[in-house]
Amino acid sequence: MKALAKSFARNTRGGAGMEFAIIGPAIVVLLIGVTDFGLGFYRRMQAQTAAQRGAMYATINNYDSAGISSTITSSRGSIVATPAPSTFWACPTSSGLTTSTQGATCTGTTVTAGQYVSASAQTTYTTIFRYPGLTSPMTFSATQVVRIQ
Numbered sequence: 001m002k003a004l005a006k007s008f009a010r011n012t013r014g015g016a017g018m019e020f021a022i023i024g025p026a027i028v029v030l031l032i033g034v035t036d037f038g039l040g041f042y043r044r045m046q047a048q049t050a051a052q053r054g055a056m057y058a059t060i061n062n063y064d065s066a067g068i069s070s071t072i073t074s075s076r077g078s079i080v081a082t083p084a085p086s087t088f089w090a091c092p093t094s095s096g097l098t099t100s101t102q103g104a105t106c107t108g109t110t111v112t113a114g115q116y117v118s119a120s121a122q123t124t125y126t127t128i129f130r131y132p133g134l135t136s137p138m139t140f141s142a143t144q145v146v147r148i149q
Contacts (some may be wrong), residue, residue: 009132010103036128041099043077043125048142050075054085054119055144062148063087063117082122082141087148099147115149 021149050072057071058064069081090097091106100106100113126137 004079026042026060032128033131040125040127042125044140044142045100046075046077047079047121047123047140048122050077050079050121051119051142051144054081054121055117055146058085058117058119059146063115068119072119075121077123078092079121079123080119083120085120087116088116088118116147118145118146120144 027085047104053075053132054068054072061067063085065085068085072081072085074078088098089102089104091100091104091109091111092098093140096148098107102115104113105111106113120143122141124137124139127134130136
């Protein structure tokens with residue numbers, strides 16, 4: 001009996017299979033998690049790209065709410081133009097844009113207020129698994145502002 005136990009303890013055949021049986025499931029779970037988060041980031045990039053396309057449409061065709069919305073929603077994936085495209089007059093400042101009125105002169109300059117268009121896109125992504133601390137589905141939003149005049 002002792003000889004059989006010694007020979008079993010010295011036998012290394014099947015060691016790699018045992019290691020894989022222990023480590024394999026952890027690797028598969030990590031791979032699924034990385035894929036799930038990668039798909040989520042891809043959806044976020046789709047929303048950003050759709051908002052950029054809407055802003056680009058506004059730079060070429062001026063403000064056309066229906067055209068901008070159509071450009072955003074025709075992007076790849078189930079993307080909606082929420083909130084709806086809007087136009088406003090503003091002056092550029094060191095901290096961003098300050099809302100103004102058409103034809104007004106910007107404070108401290110001789111420049112008149114410009115017309116800006118805001119294009120927003122929104123999409124959702126439902127994760128494959130539930131993760132602690134994350135809501136599912138996740139909502140991704142992106143907004144682009146561009147001066148057209």
